[in-house]
Amino acid sequence: MSLVQPDSYLTLHYRLSDPAGVDAVNTFGTTPATLTLGQGQLSPALEALLIGLEEDAHARFDLPAGAAFGARVPGLLRWVSRAEVERACEHPGPEAQVGDVLRLHLPTGVEGQTGLLTALVREIDAAGDTLLLDFNHPLADCPTTFEVKILAVL
Numbered sequence: 001m002s003l004v005q006p007d008s009y010l011t012l013h014y015r016l017s018d019p020a021g022v023d024a025v026n027t028f029g030t031t032p033a034t035l036t037l038g039q040g041q042l043s044p045a046l047e048a049l050l051i052g053l054e055e056d057a058h059a060r061f062d063l064p065a066g067a068a069f070g071a072r073v074p075g076l077l078r079w080v081s082r083a084e085v086e087r088a089c090e091h092p093g094p095e096a097q098v099g100d101v102l103r104l105h106l107p108t109g110v111e112g113q114t115g116l117l118t119a120l121v122r123e124i125d126a127a128g129d130t131l132l133l134d135f136n137h138p139l140a141d142c143p144t145t146f147e148v149k150i151l152a153v154l
Contacts (some may be wrong), residue, residue: 001054002153009036010050011152016068017145024138032151042061043069043137046146055153061146068144069137077122085131088114096121096131101138 004010011034027033035041037050044067049061085096090103100121108115112118120135 001056003055004037004050004053004153005152006047006051007036007038008050010034011154013149013151015145015147016046016139017147018139019143019145026090028149045069049146050148050150053081053148053150054067055150058103058149059147061148063144063146065143066141069140069142069146070147071143072136078135079125079130080133082129082131085133090116096124098122098124102133104133 002008003104011032012029013032015028016024017026018024037047042050045063049059053059062074085102085104086092088104089096089104090104098121102119102121104117104119105114106117107113117135119135120138121131122134123132124130125132
């Protein structure tokens with residue numbers, strides 16, 4: 001059987017959940033994920049847990065707060081106008097509400113380029129014109145359960 005190496009190409013099912021068992025990601029029962037380790041598709045902490053696992057391994061890891069996705073960064077909370085959010089939204093739809101997860105095309109800081117970022121709507125001002133967006137990973141500063149089933153190692 002093949003072992004996961006630092007640069008392995010993998011097909012796997014995985015689940016990331018908070019202490020209450022609420023999933024942030026769960027591919028079990030759906031299409032498995034494919035990824036190459038070392039490319040930033042998973043956090044370095046999660047990738048490190050995969051190294052040495054055999055093909056067909058099924059494992060569960062309980063990580064303490066901050067171990068999987070680091071600490072919450074207050075600077076990643078930003079007030080953004082609703083108009084800008086609507087212009088930047090990958091899939092425009094109904095008006096954004098508290099608790100919605102949005103995928104936004106926003107400037108990267110490189111002249112004329114945008115990147116796709118994910119944000120959680122934390123608050124909406126009283127007038128409804130400005131949204132407080134949280135660009136931290138939803139499991140930042142949170143104990144995390146990482147369950148994985150390695151389907152193939154290439």
